[in-house]
Amino acid sequence: MIEFEGVSKTYPDGTTAIEQLDLVVPSGSLTVFVGPSGCGKTTSMRMINRMVEPTTGRILVDGEDIAAVPTVRLRQSMGYVLQGAGLFPHRTALDNAATTLRLTGMSRAEAREKARDALRLVRLRPELDDRFPSQLSGGQQQRVGVARALAADPPVLLMDEPFSAVDPVVRAELQAELLHLRKTLSQTIVFVTHDIDEALLLGDRIAVFGPGGTVHQYAKPQTILERPADSFVAQMVGRDRGFRSLGFQTDDLPVHPLGERDAQGAVTAHSSEGHSAEGPWRLLLDEEGGPVAWLRGESRIPAGEGHVAGAGLRSALDAVLASPADAAVVVDEGRAVGWLDRNAVLRALSVPEDRS
Numbered sequence: 001m002i003e004f005e006g007v008s009k010t011y012p013d014g015t016t017a018i019e020q021l022d023l024v025v026p027s028g029s030l031t032v033f034v035g036p037s038g039c040g041k042t043t044s045m046r047m048i049n050r051m052v053e054p055t056t057g058r059i060l061v062d063g064e065d066i067a068a069v070p071t072v073r074l075r076q077s078m079g080y081v082l083q084g085a086g087l088f089p090h091r092t093a094l095d096n097a098a099t100t101l102r103l104t105g106m107s108r109a110e111a112r113e114k115a116r117d118a119l120r121l122v123r124l125r126p127e128l129d130d131r132f133p134s135q136l137s138g139g140q141q142q143r144v145g146v147a148r149a150l151a152a153d154p155p156v157l158l159m160d161e162p163f164s165a166v167d168p169v170v171r172a173e174l175q176a177e178l179l180h181l182r183k184t185l186s187q188t189i190v191f192v193t194h195d196i197d198e199a200l201l202l203g204d205r206i207a208v209f210g211p212g213g214t215v216h217q218y219a220k221p222q223t224i225l226e227r228p229a230d231s232f233v234a235q236m237v238g239r240d241r242g243f244r245s246l247g248f249q250t251d252d253l254p255v256h257p258l259g260e261r262d263a264q265g266a267v268t269a270h271s272s273e274g275h276s277a278e279g280p281w282r283l284l285l286d287e288e289g290g291p292v293a294w295l296r297g298e299s300r301i302p303a304g305e306g307h308v309a310g311a312g313l314r315s316a317l318d319a320v321l322a323s324p325a326d327a328a329v330v331v332d333e334g335r336a337v338g339w340l341d342r343n344a345v346l347r348a349l350s351v352p353e354d355r356s
């Protein structure tokens with residue numbers, strides 16, 4: 001657990017970066033600091049590993065005031081990932097990933113062994129281990145940066161705009177990777193970004209920073225979307241708040257059985273309303289059971305991705321709206337497994353969730 005207690009920071013030139021910050025980052029959580037440029041996110045994060053010292057207040061890590069912890073010991077307990085990875089250009093991916101371990105005095109062989117494990121954890125392909133940063137793509141460099149921070153298995157991971165220097169497709173990939181990694185990691189993560197969508201996607205909790213270094217709201221993503229604390233936060237989260245908040249509402253909608261395949265390899269869509277004169281929509285599946293196309297009479301419409309059971313009401317609504325039939329297909333690892341009834345989704349939307 002990381003606790004900020006009445007923390008303020010005024011730089012020697014008189015700039016106040018942070019004003020009276022009181023905030024608790026729970027152990028094992030991924031907490032995002034989000035806000036426009038210059039509102040003190042990076043300053044707050046750097047105070048956690050004492051790259052910046054507070055002017056007033058104190059910061060506790062697991063109950064210990066970090067002002068009393070030697071900086072070397074403190075930093076060894078915290079991985080740090082920067083924007084643009086910040087790799088050493090003349091070291092290979094493997095040696096870059098081994099850097100922090102070497103600083104702890106570990107032998108080269110052992111450090112490389114552990115670094116190799118970390119590179120596999122972030123899914124860098126083994127054949128890239130011996131490349132230099134200039135021979136890696138931006139996304140691959142960023143993976144090495146994350147591996148370097150994780151290699152020593154520190155209890156705290158500080159990530160400062162780690163994905164902002166890569167293109168949107170690679171960025172989405174790295175975000176998905178981090179969500180995946182979190183299932184196996186126990187680290188307490190503090191993640192800085194100016195992108196509210198990234199914050200909503202990744203954060204267990206989000207602190208919205210505003211001008212003058214004040215935190216306007218510190219809450220779960222769903223709460224930030226549904227109940228922004230003030231007009232500044234409402235403006236940050238922007239348009240489609242209501243629709244986007246559906247993504248955080250769980251769906252426990254019934255899944256109807258898929259039924260038998262016909263001679264063509266298609267299954268007939270579940271319907272609660274009866275079929276039109278042209279007969280029912282059928283969904284053609286490939287050999288592995290993946291949806292290919294909707295068929296009815298002369299019509300053939302490419303099948304969308306379908307809905308993954310439990311993925312939330314936003315995904316369920318999207319799937320039924322995109323389907324030409326009265327039902328959307330439910331998929332598991334790309335294979336069709338059942339049907340989601342459109343009316344059931346619409347009924348679920350009309351019953352407000354308990355938001356207490």
Ligand SMILES: Nc1ncnc2c1ncn2[C@@H]1O[C@H](COP(=O)(O)OP(=O)(O)OP(=O)(O)O)[C@@H](O)[C@H]1O
Pocket residue numbers: 011012013015016017035036037038039040041042043044194
């Ligand atoms: N070393 C410094 N000396 C003086 N002022 C500083 C220093 N570092 C940061 N600042 C100022 O403190 C304020 C907060 O900066 P900080 O980098 O923490 O904000 P940020 O929200 O992380 O912004 P960005 O997203 O642009 O990095 C800004 O006004 C900045 O100019």
